[in-house]
Amino acid sequence: MVVTRFAPSPNGPLHLGHAFSAIVAHDLAREAGGRFLLRIEDIDGPRSRPELADAFRRDLEWLGLEWDEVPAQSTRLDTYEDAARGLLERGYLYPCTCTRAEIEALEPRLGSQGTIYPGTCKGRLLDPARPAALRLDVERAMADSGELVWEDELAGRKVAYPREAGDVVIVRKDAPASYHLAATLDDAADGVTLVTRGADLLPATDIHRLLQALLGLPVPRWHHHGLLLDGSGQKLAKRRGSPSLADRREAGEDGRALAAQLRAGEFPAGITLASA
Template sequence: MIVTRFAPSPNGPLHLGHAYSAVLAHDLARNAGGRFLLRIEDIDGPRSRPELTDAFRRDLEWLGLEWEEMPAQSTRLESYEEAARGLLRRGYLYPCTCTRAEIEALEPRLGSQGAIYPGTCKGARLDPAKPAALRLDVDRAMADTGKLVWEDALAGKQVADPREAGDVVIVRKDAPASYHLAATLDDAADGVTLVTRGADLFPATHIHRLLQALLGLPVPRWHHHALLLDESGRKLAKRRGSPSLADRRSTGEDGLLLAEQLRLHRFPSGISLASA
């Protein structure tokens, strides 16, 4: 059975890009007689706004979607801590006290997701008195797992290349887990078989495949869809104030019609779908 999910973070209202992703994930599951899940990813500290979760539900109802709701990330902290402790105990994580400014001052190599951490703190010991993030020692992990593969519904079979992202943060200084760890554990716990998300997260999947191997988790398929772009050619984003679904609802726009237009790739003026 196909199980997909939509997993928004309540750090800003949903916009048209979220609607496109949710409709796609919903339809992929329902057209195959599967399940569509909603999971709230609410561990982003003070940026998480609990009042937005009800708005998210109203947005999905307005679009005509039906879902099963899974436990929010804030209820799963123990599972993240347990997994991180295990990875640390096995020597796959190391503490890092570097700030973003310090890393950028080293003029690190740039990858698809930004500056690649140069491994300054690799080999450091954890000091409870010093706040530190925990990074994944990718080379050590890959030496133990060997070659890993994963499959994208659109791009086909992929050989995992987590080294391209460098030693990513697995446990943040300011949060109980990074997106990499939390989403990987949650998808396994929720029984997700087809991880549907934007193409901007394609590179992250290499890391997630490595974490699955280290943690003994099942391996789903992925479906990385194209992104919606604004009139300047940039992806829609909360931080840039892309028009919200809540605003569209409040003006009386027909959500069912909007969802159908998204299915047909007919977008409002100024909005386009990124080319493959």
């Protein structure tokens, strides 16, 4: 059975980009007679607002989508802690107290996930009084995992190169898990067989594939779809104040008609779809 999911974070309202992503996941599951899941990723501290999760449900219903809801991330903290502890005990994680400013001051090179951490804290005595994140020792992990492959429905067979991301954060200083760890564990726990998401997250899949190997998790297929862009050529984003679905819904717009237009590739003025 094909199982897809839509997993928004309640730190801002949904916009057209979210609607397009949810529709892609919903339709791929329904066309295959499978299941479409909703998972609320609510472990972003005070930025996570419960009332937005209710708004998300109203938005999806307004678009005419049907889903099965699975437990929110805030109910799964023990799972994240257990996985991180196991990786730490096996030597795949190390604590890091570096701040973003300290890392940028070293003029690190850029990789697939942005700035590549230069490994400053690896093997270093740390101050227990300073908050520490846990980073993945990619070289050690790759030495034990060997070649990693994965399949994307649009891009075909891919070989993972996690080194291009560097030693990414697996447990944040201010949260019980990073996106990499939480999403990988959740997809396995929820039985997701087809991970649908925007093409901007394609590079993250290399890290997720490595975590699956280290944690003995099943390997799904992926579908990285194109992104909706605004008039300036930037992807729609909460932080840039892209118009929300809630505003459209409350203004009386027909959500099902909007969903049909997105399916047909008919986008509102100023909105374009970048190829995956």
